[in-house]
Amino acid sequence: MADAVLGYVVQRICDLLIDEAVFLFEVKDQVEWVKEELKTMQCFLKDADTKSKGDENVKNWVRQVREIAYQAEELVESYVLDAEQRRRRRKGFIRTTVCCRLPPPNDFIVLHKFGNEIEAIKAKIDEINGRRKTYGIDNLGGEPERQIDNTVRERRRVVLHAPDADLVGMDEEKNRILRHLLDGSRKRRSVISIVGMGGLGKTTLAKRVFNEAKAEFDHSVWIDVSQQYSAEGLLREILRQVTKLKVKKLEQMTRAQCEKKLYETLEAENYLIVMDDVWDTEVWKILSRHLPDAQNGSRGLITTRDKKVARAADPSTPPLELRPLSKEESWELLSKKAFPNQEDIEAICSESLRNLGKEIARKCGGLPLALVVLGGLLSTKDPSFWAWKRLADTLVWENMEEGRVCLDILALSYEDLPRHLKWCFLYFSSLPEDFEIEVDKLIRLWIAEGFVEQREGETLEETAEDYLEELVQRCMVIPVRDVDEWGLREVNVRCRIHDVLHDFTITKAKEVGFLVCHRIRDDGGASPLDSSVRRLSLQGNKASYWDSKSTPRLRTLLSFGFDAESDIKRTFPPFRDLKLLRVVDLERAPIFELPEQVGDLIHLRYLGLKYTDIESLPSSVGKLRHLQCLDAEGTWIRTMPRGFWKIEALRQVIVPEKVEPEMLVAGLSNLQVLTKVRAGRWIDICLGSLTSLRELEIRGIKDCHHLALSSWLLKLPRLKKLGLGGESIPDCQWTSSSFSSLQVLSLLGRVRRPPQQSSSGGDQWPPNLTQLTLEYASQDSIAALEKLPELTYLCLRWSYKGNEMTCSHGGFPKLESLVLYELDKLRRWVIEAGAMPRLRSLTIDRCRKLEMLPEGLQQMAALKELVLRNMSPVIRSRAIKKGYDWPKIQHIPSITIG
Numbered sequence: 001m002a003d004a005v006l007g008y009v010v011q012r013i014c015d016l017l018i019d020e021a022v023f024l025f026e027v028k029d030q031v032e033w034v035k036e037e038l039k040t041m042q043c044f045l046k047d048a049d050t051k052s053k054g055d056e057n058v059k060n061w062v063r064q065v066r067e068i069a070y071q072a073e074e075l076v077e078s079y080v081l082d083a084e085q086r087r088r089r090r091k092g093f094i095r096t097t098v099c100c101r102l103p104p105p106n107d108f109i110v111l112h113k114f115g116n117e118i119e120a121i122k123a124k125i126d127e128i129n130g131r132r133k134t135y136g137i138d139n140l141g142g143e144p145e146r147q148i149d150n151t152v153r154e155r156r157r158v159v160l161h162a163p164d165a166d167l168v169g170m171d172e173e174k175n176r177i178l179r180h181l182l183d184g185s186r187k188r189r190s191v192i193s194i195v196g197m198g199g200l201g202k203t204t205l206a207k208r209v210f211n212e213a214k215a216e217f218d219h220s221v222w223i224d225v226s227q228q229y230s231a232e233g234l235l236r237e238i239l240r241q242v243t244k245l246k247v248k249k250l251e252q253m254t255r256a257q258c259e260k261k262l263y264e265t266l267e268a269e270n271y272l273i274v275m276d277d278v279w280d281t282e283v284w285k286i287l288s289r290h291l292p293d294a295q296n297g298s299r300g301l302i303t304t305r306d307k308k309v310a311r312a313a314d315p316s317t318p319p320l321e322l323r324p325l326s327k328e329e330s331w332e333l334l335s336k337k338a339f340p341n342q343e344d345i346e347a348i349c350s351e352s353l354r355n356l357g358k359e360i361a362r363k364c365g366g367l368p369l370a371l372v373v374l375g376g377l378l379s380t381k382d383p384s385f386w387a388w389k390r391l392a393d394t395l396v397w398e399n400m401e402e403g404r405v406c407l408d409i410l411a412l413s414y415e416d417l418p419r420h421l422k423w424c425f426l427y428f429s430s431l432p433e434d435f436e437i438e439v440d441k442l443i444r445l446w447i448a449e450g451f452v453e454q455r456e457g458e459t460l461e462e463t464a465e466d467y468l469e470e471l472v473q474r475c476m477v478i479p480v481r482d483v484d485e486w487g488l489r490e491v492n493v494r495c496r497i498h499d500v501l502h503d504f505t506i507t508k509a510k511e512v513g514f515l516v517c518h519r520i521r522d523d524g525g526a527s528p529l530d531s532s533v534r535r536l537s538l539q540g541n542k543a544s545y546w547d548s549k550s551t552p553r554l555r556t557l558l559s560f561g562f563d564a565e566s567d568i569k570r571t572f573p574p575f576r577d578l579k580l581l582r583v584v585d586l587e588r589a590p591i592f593e594l595p596e597q598v599g600d601l602i603h604l605r606y607l608g609l610k611y612t613d614i615e616s617l618p619s620s621v622g623k624l625r626h627l628q629c630l631d632a633e634g635t636w637i638r639t640m641p642r643g644f645w646k647i648e649a650l651r652q653v654i655v656p657e658k659v660e661p662e663m664l665v666a667g668l669s670n671l672q673v674l675t676k677v678r679a680g681r682w683i684d685i686c687l688g689s690l691t692s693l694r695e696l697e698i699r700g701i702k703d704c705h706h707l708a709l710s711s712w713l714l715k716l717p718r719l720k721k722l723g724l725g726g727e728s729i730p731d732c733q734w735t736s737s738s739f740s741s742l743q744v745l746s747l748l749g750r751v752r753r754p755p756q757q758s759s760s761g762g763d764q765w766p767p768n769l770t771q772l773t774l775e776y777a778s779q780d781s782i783a784a785l786e787k788l789p790e791l792t793y794l795c796l797r798w799s800y801k802g803n804e805m806t807c808s809h810g811g812f813p814k815l816e817s818l819v820l821y822e823l824d825k826l827r828r829w830v831i832e833a834g835a836m837p838r839l840r841s842l843t844i845d846r847c848r849k850l851e852m853l854p855e856g857l858q859q860m861a862a863l864k865e866l867v868l869r870n871m872s873p874v875i876r877s878r879a880i881k882k883g884y885d886w887p888k889i890q891h892i893p894s895i896t897i898g
Contacts, residue, residue: 012073012450013038026111027079030118034072037125041065044137058135061128066513068124070534074553075121077580077603079114084602086110167208168336168368169329170201173320177209180317181272181299182216189293191284191300193310196322197475197498198410199369202303203276205322209301210274217299218269225278227416231286238262238273238287259290270296278304279416281312305413307473324366324498327358333368334361337375339383352385360392365499373406407504413476414508423451424467425476426514428497429505430537432560436480436494439468440673441608444629444652448583448606449556459718460651461672461694468495476501515556548577555603556583575601587611587631599623610634610654617641625649632656633676653677657699661686679705679726688712694720701726701749714738725749729777739766743790746773774799786811786835795819804828807835807856815839822846831856843867850875853885857892865894 013035167174173194180192194202207222214220221241223234236250239262250258273291275283284302291298302313310319325333334357335345342348349357360378364370381387417425424446431437443464446452452464471477472495480494497505509515515535529536529547535556548554557578575581575597584601585608592613598604599620604627611634621627622643629652630644638658645663652673660678663686671690675697683698683705690696693716701709701724710730713719717738724730725748732739745766765772765784771793772785779785780802785794792814800823809832812818816838820826826847831854840862844850848871857863866889868879878885879897889895 011453013076015450027114027118030115031076034076034118034121034125037122038069038072041125041128041132044132055135057131058137061131061135061137064124064128064131067532068121068128070513070532070553071124072121074580075114075117079110081579081602082110085600167201167204168333169325170205170322173322174205174209174212177205177301177320178213181209181213181301184297187295187297189291189295189298189300190317191302191314192317193302193304193313193319194322195304195307195310195319195475197367197501198305198413199367199406199500200322200324201368202305202322204368206274206276206301206303210272214272217272219266219271220274221271222274222276224276225280225283227279227412229280229283231283232258234283234287235259235262235290239265242266242271262290263292266298267292267294270294270298272299272301274301274303276303278302278309279306281306281309283309284313305475307475325368325371326366327362330361330364330366330371331358333371334364334375334378337372338378340379349383350385353383353388356385356388356392360388363392363499367498367500369409370406370500406500407507410501410504411508413474414504417474417476420451420453421467421470423449423514424464425471426505426509426512427451428477428502429509430515430535430556430558431496431502432539433499433502434496435560436496439479439493439495441631442495443468444631445583445585445606447651448628450582450605459672459692459694552577553580554578555580557581558583558585559587559589582606584608594618594621596620602626605629605649607631617644619643622646628652630654632659675723679709683712684708688715691716692718694718696721697723697725697746699725701729703728706730717741720744722746723748734766735764740768742766743768744771745769746771747777748773748775749777751777773797782807782811788812790814792816793818795821796823797821798823801825804830806830806832808832809834812836812839817841819843820845820847824849827851829854831860833859836860838862841865841867843869844871845869846871848872852878853888855888858888861891863892865896866892867896867898869896869898871897 013031177192177194180186180190194206196202210220210222219242221238223237223241225234232255235255235258239245239258240247240250242265243261253261271291273287275287278284284300288300291300300313302310304310307319307321331354335349335354338357339345339348346354357378360374361371364374378388378391381391414422414425427442427446427449443461446464446467447460452460452467454460455463468477472479477495477497480496513532513534515537529550531550532553533551534553536551536554536558538557538559575595579600580603581601582603583606584604585606587608587610589612592615594609594614594617596618597620598607598618599622601624604624606629607621607624607627608629608631610631613636614632615636615638617632617637617640619641621630622641625647626649627647628649630650631652631654633654633656635656637656640655640659640662642662642664645661646667648667648670650668650671653671654673654675655677657676658678659676660680661674661682663682665686668686668690670692672692673695674690674693675695677698678700679698679702687708688711696716696719698709705726706728707730709724710732713722713732714736715738719739719742721744722742723746725746727749729747729749729751731751765788767788768790769788770790772788772791773793773795775797777799778801779796779799782800782805785791786807791812794812794815794817796819798821800820803825805823805826805828807830811832812835815836818836818839818841820843822845824847827849828851833856835856837860839860842857842863842865844867846869850871851874853875857866868875875885876897877883879889879895880886881890
């Protein structure tokens, strides 16, 4: 992780040298020297991280490298801040170019001070380099290898994957895999994968399946792969198990001989190969060339934490993604471990102890690994309420040996991350437990922090989306999709991490000095903060009582859980003490105004004021020349300072619905997101120049805006999300290639000529839409909509004027969520066989003339949720148990009638 820290700081200094070239002109050579020295030291951290495992001296050396890097960054940022403040104080004189004249007298003092501080850093770097040689730290170069503690791996197997390990809550999953492995109709060799985060019980499940299925195959092989594998070693191990050759004999054979022998041995017989703990997509590709497919039902089974590994092994077979255990299953597993060899646990466990035990189990978040570890710890305690209560009240995973085992096992996933993803993942440590953060917000924070590298041909937002997708694929981040409370439109996709994994991020963040979570007790008491704190997450009802003077080096300030009734200062936080801030997020804080000093935060990239009580912004925000994101959704702001719209660095602007942008000249070439804004003159003047826009949402559209909107939207080729709302919506040429990137479309107003299926049979909607919301956009047929090949979400609100609606065979091939709201003329709905094969969620609201539920619902096996709200008494009576429509919907797990 130290390597990631240094890489981040080096990149930050590079950015400063480019962005602040004017201010750093006189000290450029000195800053360049520091940058190059840090880059050199970065090459040695790979070896240092390895040697620090058991050497306290080397661990201290790594810590010193991290601290000197932070000092260098702070020195350069402080110099830029001071230079900007001096420039502003020079009334009537602004230096627009840098020439060779002598600087003003005050500048000599500043330069002298900076030179002394640089010399001190140089001396410290020389000292650190000297210690490096003493400790024998070598330059190994390149990306740090993933160092895996074999002791941790062995403990992982002992803790959770013993042969007699309890398999709780996985009978359905076990049977599904067995059916696949033993399906005699599948002659072609196939591979099925078990996917999930560390500790979910993948190996336990695979071992149980292996033991039950191996008798059905001529050869059965189990191999542990892990992160540090040798393809040749795996090959020899498979050959040893299928031939029973001695290890000495195998060592005498060349690799080519092993490959030939293995192929010949398996050629005429079927086999089951289980590969446990696979991290690399190449493993199966390498080995499968030497595993013949004789069309005799041979099988492969893989366990992995990475969905990409599963897809690489066999794209045609969907992987089995393990879920956390339910509350009941969690208690069952915990109690089995807490009371080993006891058949009747209920008889020896009092009701009060059971209730307490269930609360302890809840803290494990359904993770079998954590439940097994904690259950084993409880088995050593007296089975009394107070003994268990002490454990529950003091449960901190890192503070107990068994808990550290659990965290070490989870750390395997973290250590496998490439350097650029470690920072992004640790950012989850700043969130409260169980907190779900909007994906868009998380991406904006990552970008503002400087975690996202610029890749050629991509925006920072697109790169950050790839980062998040990779964390999801590795089963380290859990995506959460939902709709608003009325089911009318999808809200922003959110994400979270598992509770125990969250505990790991907090431990790791403290270890590397990444972030401090500061919780202040209701009595105002709190542990003091170190002055070196760079990122601070304020959590708790009394969070506003933090003393900002104690954290002068703060770069990031995040807040959660403010007490709305607290005696909070109107101008919290006091920015005068926090001049180096880059990120400020005060969402839902009960603050009423920002101080004028906010304009002094020249390094500020992100300002989050969402759902605060702020009514206006000070004019000084126009001085924030590096500001990338302003999120003021849900505030009372009605107008923005005119200078704000001149900040060229702006990438995302989210404002209340009544704010009309005062853009007088084009210039926001970096703007990616502009949402909730009111229509106005700016559409005619500037909309066409915002060519980088990926997301646009305009409210209050009138007829007078139609011509400009229809014209300019065609000139925004990068648009992925578009929302138009108002008295009427302009007719747009949706079939234009300009809308080929559009994925999310929301039309909230009357569309005079909504797109319909053309006479030639082609549809007139943007072809790549994944989400579509229509309100008042009257449709008399859905023939065009159901042909959209990528559509996953559709909401029709007051947007269907026909009496009958038919979903055809093959229609809506990828639709997962459908909302029908107040279709006041709809009487009959027909769903033909083969329509909407992936539909999972269906909401029907206020369609009072609908006479019955469609027969086709009965064949929709993927449907998991049905909501009927504000429907006629006839429909409600037909949909209840024993009602006429009950046979059509009884297979749906979740049915809500309200």
